[in-house]
Amino acid sequence: MNFDFSEEQVLLRKTVRQFVDHEIIPHMAKWELDGAFDPAIWKRLADLGLMGVCIPEKYGGSGMDYNSLAIVCEELERGDTAFRTAVSVHTGLNSMTLMQWATEEQKVKYLLPQAIGEKIGAFGLTEPGAGSDVASMSTVAVLDGDDYILNGQKTWISLCDVADHFIVFAYTDKSKKHHGISAFIVERTLDGFSSKAIKGKYGIKSGNTGELFFDNMRVPKENLLGKEGEGFKIAMSALDNGRFTVAAGAVGLSIACLEASVKYSKERQTFGKEIGRHQLVQQMIAKMEAGLQMSRLLVYRVGELKNKGVRNTRETSLAKWQACDFANKAADDAVQIHGAYGYSDEYPVARYLRNSKAPVIYEGTREIHTIMQAEYVLGYREDKTLSNMLPKWPFDE
Ligand SMILES: Cc1cc2nc3c(=O)[nH]c(=O)nc-3n(C[C@H](O)[C@H](O)[C@H](O)COP(=O)(O)OP(=O)(O)OC[C@H]3O[C@@H](n4cnc5c(N)ncnc54)[C@H](O)[C@@H]3O)c2cc1C
Secondary structure (H helix, E strand, O other), rough: OOOOOHHHHHHHHHHHHHHHHHHHHHHHHHHHOOOOOOOOOHHHHHHOOOOOOOHHHHOOOOOOHHHHHHHHHHHHHHHHHHHHHHHHHHHHHHHHHHHOOOOOOHHHHHHHHHHHOOOOEEEOOEEEEEEEOOHOOOOOOEEEEOOEEEEEEEEEEOOOOHHHEEEEEEEEHHHHHHHHHEEEEEEEOOOEEEEOOOOOOOOOOOOEEEEEEEEEEEEEEHHHHHHOOHHHHHHHHHHHHHHOOOOOOOOHHHHHHHHHHHHHHHHHHEEEHHHHHOOHHHHHHHHHHHHHHHHHHHHHHHHHHHHHOOOHHHHHHHHHHHHHHHHHHHHHHHHHHHHHHOOOOOOHHHHHHHHHHHHHHHHOOOHHHHHOOOOOOHHOOOOOOOOOOOOOOOOOO
């Protein structure tokens, strides 16, 4: 395995870091209070080619490899989790799923405008009564002439009020359980579609999250993604990609925690010395560093597997679980190191702690990943190919 970054990747990291330092971090306090970031950021992300990282150039993407996407996610989340979540949803859960499952016509119509940043994509799987237990969803789709009629509701959907296109899951045949779920490309402009933001979130306050409602919404038959009944497989393949971006972002959050903690440890003095000289503070710093480096190894290994076109559900789950847990612990310790000042908005660490919680819940909770890992090791879960794989990198144009 080669751990060297290419010149292109080094430049990409530098570019995204500068963008985050100059155009995101200085505005975070305001955007947190506003409950939304400036929508002009979408255009800037598109200008920098960050809306289509690892999407082939022929579909409007920048054609970079999967670890380049990890670098982008890492650097964005060093700024704030809302931006990495946006890329996770737009690229990881939506565009990469279209890349795997869409017909050529669907790719031209939906993937291409998303990859160039003209349109924003999102992903609607979770329902009020169906989170970890996907198959308990209630949304249904009934074929009627040339359309499917969708009725139901989704909740906790990132970019619910912002996205133009959604990949939405619904039962076309409930008697078949998992095998009766289908996936649809849904445009916001369809009659019967509405959305509503959830107010009072604990973290990711500048990000948009909420509900989708489908009231006799007619979706053209040609917007079925994959075949009828393939929805569960499509959802799981999407999560293989989304979880990779979440894991990479968690590395960025750990970096942010470490940077803030190192700075404060050298500024703050107690008992006649910098707090960084106290061994118990050093222990927290050392654990942050260890968590960060271990997470990085897990994430870049998954990127390499994706580059080779190798199945990676097991490795992605491990990376997502561990990187998010490490980041959550790093954020908790970062607040601890800042003492009472950490418990305010004077420093960014309270925001890091709030933000670090959602990634431990979404795209498979900590408990779901724990179960997955145990089942793989015990041989109760087969590491078989559930889905068609992402294209190998470099992409065959
Ligand atoms: C900020 C944010 C953004 C989100 N964005 C999206 C999005 O864009 N699209 C989308 O579709 N969803 C999104 N989600 C939803 C997210 O994926 C779900 O919240 C997640 O899958 C968990 O589902 P749940 O909240 O219903 O919890 P539940 O599934 O009800 O779980 C509740 C608790 O029970 C535990 N539990 C459940 N089953 C088991 C089990 N078998 N064994 C042990 N413990 C178990 C869980 O680990 C958890 O601790 C988002 C959530 C958040 C917070």
